[in-house]
Amino acid sequence: MAGEWNLGRRRLGDRLRELRKRSGRSAEEAAQAIEHSLSTVSRIETGKNPVRLRDVMALLDLYGVSDQDERAEVAELHEAAQREPWWSEFDPILDPGMGTYADLEDAATDIQLYENIFVPGMAQHPEYAREVLAAAHPDAPTEEIALRVRFREDRRKQLLTRGDRVLRLRVVVEESVLRRPVGGPDAMRRQIDQLHDFADHRGVTLQIMPTARGAHAALRGGFTILTSRAPAKSTVYIDCSAGNLYLEKPAEVAQFAELYDRLQAEAAGPQETHGFLDRLAREIGHEK
Template structure:
């Protein structure tokens, strides 16, 4: 498989998408059903085991012709099963709307935007910030101003455009996103950008919480210790059982994708504990409004 090159001639890094995750997950399942091991498949395909590992874990692109060969090896002859997988391989790396902002979006963040754009539901625990999908422009700019190395104004504008584009999923009628947030009380108490900007942000948060597809809960200081004191995380789930959930963790210079089933179960259980400990939706909305009224 030759490296995919971009228009400048440099090797383009494979960016995982929901289609590629669905494809590689299914290829792994078919290999296991066929009772074939990595060494056997790698030898038959003329590949290294590491290449097969990268393909099955969506770390490397797999071409349609290689999918056909794998399906032959796994003795999948039914065209109704073959055709959808070959089509997935053709479309797995189609560019999404965010590719027009590729010079602005960090490479490590691009896979997340693709997954977020295709998720059926997202559960978010945030300890410090209003989640990006619900930030106002003023709040975004205030956060950008805290960066150790300030970006150029044009770059900040492009970043704001990207975040606003991401937010459209919350209001679109086709394939709407279900968003469930548990926010540490610090998120609504910390004054970001000054009282006026923070009041606007809290008012927006309260307004968006009225959307029947958005669940907002606040975890108050008074509840004491909890199951996620080490930091924020998101659980993204997708329509159809063939695409497994993924947990996303972010730090200053990158993002981590947790995909092992046992780890995902752990984070899901952690989120359930947080939601039980947090205030109800009605109590949470009242606290957000009270915090907004207190901004002066």
């Protein structure tokens, strides 16, 4: 996991910075309290450096955090920052930045996703996923492709099987995505069946953007908005050939949130989408 952004440390650092500012204490005072340099405090608050639990407790004392529930919450963030992520076994075959993205998904309570190239990874049938991954990694051995497929399966389980913690997941997919015959007719019928099941999960809203709608504001490419509550934060993720792009400035997030609202308004509603999937499955069934 070398080079991956540690989301657990980032969430802890965000919380510690929030508490410091609430208390009116300076970063210099924090550095004195834990007997470290000012640059170390900066790196702790940005999630770049790990921090010992005793130093966390010393900072909470400095910041006047006496509420036991609040102290326990910060202690839980510290514990989470020490744990290996569920995806660590897949680390050798993950594309750069994918572990960070998986962490952001795990922390999210609300995900808004627009896709205009492929069925979203979290909703892909294994056969569809295998075809997509084999095309993206033509030199990879069969065993590596199988491991990449399993990562996507495990990722979906992490998102959709959370017990009482319901993820609000809103997905808009272009109609053209479902008309691309990835793996052939049989594979696409199974993929459409999986999309039906995906849409039936609690908290999931799936919408298709009909090609007949013509041009719309998001034709330039897909994006995802991931929002967490503790600490409250939204991140826009854009996947492109040049690398992964993360946007966190409020103005940038607001721009994409407005764009997503427009997409949802223009796309077919959830019930209309179910009907579209049924019609498409029948069309594929009549293909020779």
